[in-house]
Amino acid sequence: MTTPTPWARKTFGDNAETLAQTIPACLARAHNRARNGQQGVHTQTLEAYGHGLYAAQYEELAAGLEGVDGAATVRLSGRTVVVIGDHVLYPIRYAKRALPVTETRLRKAFGFRADLIRRHGPDSIQGTLDLGLETAERETHRDLERLPADLGLILIAYACSMEHGVVKLEWGIAELRQEDRFLIWHHHEPLPIPSLGPLG
Numbered sequence: 001m002t003t004p005t006p007w008a009r010k011t012f013g014d015n016a017e018t019l020a021q022t023i024p025a026c027l028a029r030a031h032n033r034a035r036n037g038q039q040g041v042h043t044q045t046l047e048a049y050g051h052g053l054y055a056a057q058y059e060e061l062a063a064g065l066e067g068v069d070g071a072a073t074v075r076l077s078g079r080t081v082v083v084i085g086d087h088v089l090y091p092i093r094y095a096k097r098a099l100p101v102t103e104t105r106l107r108k109a110f111g112f113r114a115d116l117i118r119r120h121g122p123d124s125i126q127g128t129l130d131l132g133l134e135t136a137e138r139e140t141h142r143d144l145e146r147l148p149a150d151l152g153l154i155l156i157a158y159a160c161s162m163e164h165g166v167v168k169l170e171w172g173i174a175e176l177r178q179e180d181r182f183l184i185w186h187h188h189e190p191l192p193i194p195s196l197g198p199l200g
Contacts, residue, residue, distance in 0.1 A: 005189055007172075009089045011154070015068050015084060020191055024169055025066035027091070027158055028055035028194035031165045038162060043182035049162045055079075057091045061156075065089070076143045077112040087152045088120060095159040098167040103187050104157050104174070106181040115140040117176045124175050157188070166194055 004016035013017055034052035041048045057077040065071050065082045072083045082089045092113075094104040106114055119140055152173070159168035172188030 002192055004193055006101045007187055007189060012084060013085065015070070018068055019056075019065070019084065022064050022068070023061070023089075023156060023171070024192050024194040026060040027057060027156075027160070027166050027169065028175065029064075030060040031160055031162075033060075035165075036164050053093065053160065057093070061089065062090060074146050076116070076146065077141065083147075083151065084116070086150070087154045088116075088147060089154050089156060090116060091095065091156040091158065093160055094157050095162075095163040095168070098159050101157045101168065101170045101172075102183075102185060104183045104185075106176065108185070109178050109181050112141040112143065114176055114181075115144055116157075117153060117183070119144055119149070120151055121155075122152075122173045125184065125186065155183070156191075157183075169193055 002017060002020040004012075004020055008016040008020060030053055033056045034049045037052040038046060038049035058081065061082050062073050062080040064194055065084070066073070068084060070085050073080045074083060074088075075081075090113075092104065094101065106117075108114060153175055154171055156169070156171050158166050158170070160166045170188045171190045171191055174183035174185045174188070176182075177184050
């Protein structure tokens, strides 16, 4: 049994314990599906694993969390994302080995994922530097209009490889530092590491 932390209890109420147990299991199933797909195509590169894991993480979280009280799903950027209460849950595979979650860095400073974090992440704790330059207003990704503006974002950040499965897993809230695409975590804490499932 996973005992919810005060932050998890405050964020998710009575759902905290269920989420803390179910999310790791969902990611383990996503890893197993991706690993089996990679082994099925027998390629020298791990493209099948990476693409498979990316798709399966959303599907497994949606399926695994559908029975949670107050859970709903929404299609964003072609994927089904879970909303629990007043938070949207969004998975990010940030590394292939057990690096600290504080090293999470997005590949792009713009696009759906970056816009999601900017719009639904916490208020910035960074000071803004005004250089007196006018910056062009960018439109955020149109799919974000499907989410209420006051919905919070919980990131599920994990490190995972085909060989070892999920080796680091945390959840929390973070803002995006635009200049280098690193996440600045306002709060993060570990979730249990799921065991590596059997081949099959």
